[in-house]
Amino acid sequence: MFARLTSGTVVGIEARLIEVQCDVAGGLPTFQIVGLPEKEVSESRERIRSAIRNSGFSFPAGRITANLAPADVRKGGVGFDLPIALGILIGSEQLPAASATHLYVGELALNGDVRSVAGILPLSLAAADRTLDAVVVPAGNVAEASLDERVTAYPVASLAEAAGFLRGDDGFAPHRSDAARLLERERGAIRHDLGDIRGQTEAKRALEVAAAGAHNLLLVGPPGAGKSLLARCLPELLPPLSFAEALEVTRIYSIAGLIESGRSLVTERPFRAPHQTISYAGMVGGGHGIPGPGEISLAHHGVLFLDELPEFDRRVLETLRQPLEDRSILLSRSGVSVRYPAAFALVAAMNPCPCGFLGDPIQPCSCSIRDVHRYRRRLSGPLLDRIDLFVEVPRLPVEDLFANRKETASFDVRARVEVARRVQWERMSEADGRFSNAELDADGVRSFCRLDEEATTLLRRAVARFGLSARGHVRVLRVARTIADLTQADRIEAAHVAEALRYRAQLHAVSG
C-alpha cells in the first residue's frame, strides 16, 4: 500500500518541504530509499527497521520503497527517519493515513526514541510559510520549532508517541512559545562588563566608538594586557538584539546544530573567537554535501574576534574581504549554491612583535628588526584596509592595577551607543539601506561628514603632515562622524577629528 507524509530538508539558510512517499508491496524483502538522499539518509534504513521493531510494531515483509520528492533537491540530515518509519507503518496498514498538512521530522534511535535534529527553525518557518497546520518534532526541538507564533508544534519523544498522534490519540497539546518573554527577560543582560576591567581607558573608548559606528577594530599590545577581555565586552555594548535579528541568528545556529536541547531563541549577540589554525571552510563555511555556515555566519549580528591576527593563514584572512563588504557569503558547490548572512563586527588583536614586548617599558623586546618586519608583513593589506580603528593596549601601569577608581560600566556605554545609532539611523534611513557610519560610501561621506572651520584646518594639516592617503582621509571622516554622533553634534568639530586621527596613528605600528 502507498502512503505519503510531509517532511522537509534544509538547503543553506532556507528549508524545502519534501513529500515522503512509502510503498509497501509484494516481492522479496528489500528496503530502498530513493530521491537524491545523502549518505546519512540512506543509512537511516537500519535505524528505522530497529526502531519499528522495538516500538511494538512489525517491520513488514516484501518490497519497501521510500521516495523523497521532489527528486532534484539534495537531501541531507537525519530528520527523515521519523516520517519514513511512519510511512512504512501506514503502508503496511498498522497506522491510518497521515494528514498532508502536518510536517513530521526527527531522528530515530534504535530503541524507537525520537532524537533532536539540526535545522528545526528553518523547517518550521517553511511550514508556516506554506500554511501547514502543524509540525510534529522531537521533544528536544519543540521550543525552537514554535518560535514563530504562526507555528503549531507538537513534541514527540518516541516513534510510539508519534504513532499515537497520528492515530488521533488524546493528550497531545501544542507547545506554547515563550520566546518573546524569554528575549524580553534575557536581552540586554551584561555578563562581560567593561567596568570589571581596570584602566585601558583609551581602548574602552575605542570599543565605544566601534560599537557606535560599526567600525572594525584592531587592538595591539603585549600578552596579558587585556585585549581578549576587552573584545569580549563588545557584543554587549551593541544595542540588544531585536526579535527579528534574534530569529535570524537562531536560524543559523539551528542549521549548525548549535541550539542546546530545550533552548529556543538565541538571545545574546554572538561572540565567535576561532583559533588561528582555522581552515578556509571553517571560517567562511563549507563541509561535505550541502555547505554549512562558517564562523563568519555564526558571528552574524555579533562579533568575530581574531586573536593573534598574524598567526592566521593569510588566505583565510583574504576570504574575509568580500563578506566584510557584502555582509553575506555565497558558497557554491557542485549542484548547490547557498548564501549565508555574515554581518559581523570584526575585532582583531595582535602583539606588536613576535615576542610581544616591543615598546614595553619594563620587559625588553627580544626580537630583531627583521623578525618584527616579517611578523607584520604577514598581515593582509586588504584586510587592514577594512579596519577603521587601530588601538594600542599597553601593559597596565602598577598604579592603575591597584587604583580603586570606578570604571565606566558597559551599561552606560551602551546607552550612548544606542543614541549614536539612532542618530545615524535617522540620518541615513533614506539612503539605500545603509545604517552605520562605517558603511558610508564616498557620496555619503561628502553629504554627511561636514566639518566646522577649525576641524577642516586640523584635517588639512594632518593630511599634509602625515601623508594621509585619500582612503585614509575618508576613514578619518567616518570615524569622526561617529565620535560626533556620540555627543549628538551635528557638525564635526576639531576635537572629533583629533580623536579620529589618534585611531589612525597606530596604523604605522602594524603596517611594517
Next chain:
Amino acid sequence: MSLSGVDAEKRACAFLKERGFQIVARNWRSRFGEIDIVAREGEVLVFVEVKARETDGFGGPESAVDAAKQRRIVSTAAQFMQEQACDLAARFDVVAFSGGVPRLHRDAFRAG
C-alpha cells in the same frame, strides 16, 4: 546432540505448522541452490532455512547463514516467485536448533 538434516527439516515443518504456517513446498531447488521450506503465514510467503547444526552460541541466525548462502537462497526465492507468479510479500526466516529445541527467527535476513 545433533540432528540429521532430514530429521531437522521434518521437525521444523511440524514446528511451523503448530505456529499456523502452511507448508507450500519442501526442498525446492533451482540452479542456484535449495530452499529447505517454503511456507505461508497469512498473506506473507516465508522462505525458511533450517539450521540443524549447533552454532555453539556464536552470533545469531544471520551469522549462522553466511552471506554466500544468503545470496543463494535469495536467488532461489526470486526464481520461485517468478515461476509461481507470486505477488505476495516475502520474508526470509531461519529455524535453528539449539540443544535439540527449534527456534524461529523471523526476518532473519533480507534480499538487499
